[in-house]
Amino acid sequence: MAARGRQAWPGSRRAAVRLAALLGLAGLFGAACAPAAPAGPKPAPAASASPASSATTHGPQPRAPAASVTLAAVGDMMLGNSPDLAPDPGTYFDAVARRLDSRAQIVFGNLEGTLTTATASKCGPGRSHPDCFAFKNPPRYIRYFKEAGFTVLNDANNHSFDFGAAGRAQTVRTIHRAGLTQTGLPGEITVVTANGIKVAFAAFAPYDYDANLLGLPAARALVQRAAREAPIVVVYMHAGAEGADADHVTGREEHYLGEDRGNAEAFAHMAIDAGASLVIASGPHVLRGMQFYQGRLIAYSLGNFVGYDNFGMTGDLDMSAILHVTLSPDGRFVRARVYPVQFVGQGQPVPGGGSVAFMARLSAEDFGPTAARILPSGVIRAP
Numbered sequence: 001m002a003a004r005g006r007q008a009w010p011g012s013r014r015a016a017v018r019l020a021a022l023l024g025l026a027g028l029f030g031a032a033c034a035p036a037a038p039a040g041p042k043p044a045p046a047a048s049a050s051p052a053s054s055a056t057t058h059g060p061q062p063r064a065p066a067a068s069v070t071l072a073a074v075g076d077m078m079l080g081n082s083p084d085l086a087p088d089p090g091t092y093f094d095a096v097a098r099r100l101d102s103r104a105q106i107v108f109g110n111l112e113g114t115l116t117t118a119t120a121s122k123c124g125p126g127r128s129h130p131d132c133f134a135f136k137n138p139p140r141y142i143r144y145f146k147e148a149g150f151t152v153l154n155d156a157n158n159h160s161f162d163f164g165a166a167g168r169a170q171t172v173r174t175i176h177r178a179g180l181t182q183t184g185l186p187g188e189i190t191v192v193t194a195n196g197i198k199v200a201f202a203a204f205a206p207y208d209y210d211a212n213l214l215g216l217p218a219a220r221a222l223v224q225r226a227a228r229e230a231p232i233v234v235v236y237m238h239a240g241a242e243g244a245d246a247d248h249v250t251g252r253e254e255h256y257l258g259e260d261r262g263n264a265e266a267f268a269h270m271a272i273d274a275g276a277s278l279v280i281a282s283g284p285h286v287l288r289g290m291q292f293y294q295g296r297l298i299a300y301s302l303g304n305f306v307g308y309d310n311f312g313m314t315g316d317l318d319m320s321a322i323l324h325v326t327l328s329p330d331g332r333f334v335r336a337r338v339y340p341v342q343f344v345g346q347g348q349p350v351p352g353g354g355s356v357a358f359m360a361r362l363s364a365e366d367f368g369p370t371a372a373r374i375l376p377s378g379v380i381r382a383p
Contacts, residue, residue: 068334069194069232070326072104072149073302075282076112076157078135079144080308086348089141092306093148095350099322099339101149105194108201109305110154110238110282115139116170118163131257134162135310139174146178152192156184156203156210157238157283158259168209184236186211189226197329200230202276205238205283206262213237213262220274227275232331235276238283239264240301244315246284249291249300249366265291268298277331280323286316287355289363290338290372292382297333297372299323307347318343319355336372336380 079086086092101107113135121134160168175182183190184203191200202222204213226233239262241254254261268279272294279298288301303320304311320341326334342353360374373381
């Protein structure tokens with residue numbers, strides 16, 4: 001409404017032209033004998049863009065609307081696994097915290113485990129199988145995620161139920177009590193407000209204890225309902241095979257350790273057709289490429305983001321990224337940029353590394369004409 005009020009209407013322009021002509025004639029005939037009226041007040045300056053829309057990037061960038069929403073998103077996170085926990089967890093995010101919440105109203109990450117004191121895990125007493133991993137951090141560790149700038153944590157993944165219903169319930173309570181937002185339970189839509197704009201989150205993983213991405217009709221209905229609740233809809237999917245050799249999006253159903261991990265491309269396209277503004281993902285524990293579909297960005301895997309001996313770091317697994325995406329009030333893509341991250345020590349994230357070139361190559365190889373164009377600066381452009 002404010003923008004419409006600032007527009008000059010055609011009738012007003014014609015009146016202004018007639019008035020100027022009359023004043024000119026009066027001047028010619030010396031009719032204007034009264035002193036000039038004092039100048040009116042200066043017009044108000046144009047509304048400035050929100051901090052999210054003024055981020056500095058290399059090269060010309062599309063100008064974001066004055067009201068826009070910027071989301072920062074990362075992949076899988078755990079600060080060790082009790083009792084083997086990251087030392088000095090209060091400083092573990094320090095090197096990347098500024099990039100995480102700089103000019104972003106929403107900071108999203110996948111909590112790849114639980115925040116619980118529960119002891120009965122899916123692996124049973126001891127470790128019953130070498131491929132069984134049950135992740136938990138002490139509930140008090142939520143403060144370190146909050147201090148790093150996170151505002152939304154996702155629970156839709158293969159580790160949210162590592163300690164059963166009790167472990168997940170305690171995790172959800174812990175997130176909420178810290179003043180953070182959580183998403184990813186079956187049938188759950190989470191709505192937050194940023195810059196006065198509603199943003200709905202719906203998160204999926206290939207398990208019945210999460211919002212299940214393998215049931216496409218139910219998943220589609222959930223995204224459609226989210227689109228009725230907010231003009232911007234962000235869909236997260238925990239999809240695809242795992243490991244260094246799982247860096248390509250296959251366009252087919254993917255499996256890992258005998259589990260159906262879904263068809264990531266088909267699911268992402270379905271979500272956008274159902275009303276998603278943006279699709280982000282992790283789960284393969286390795287970075288994947290990005291694609292534009294119907295003008296919407298899909299980030300197929302943001303890999304791991306923080307761990308302490310939780311995740312492998314050999315080969316391509318040593319790279320991570322922070323994705324910033326700015327969306328218009330009606331969910332249209334405005335701009336995006338990916339910032340490279342690499343791991344040091346036993347899984348601590350620091351800026352740098354070859355993530356940008358890696359994701360640019362994967363995007364081109366996997367998606368061809370629909371691939372996101374990722375410039376060396378990390379700026380992301382539609383094809």
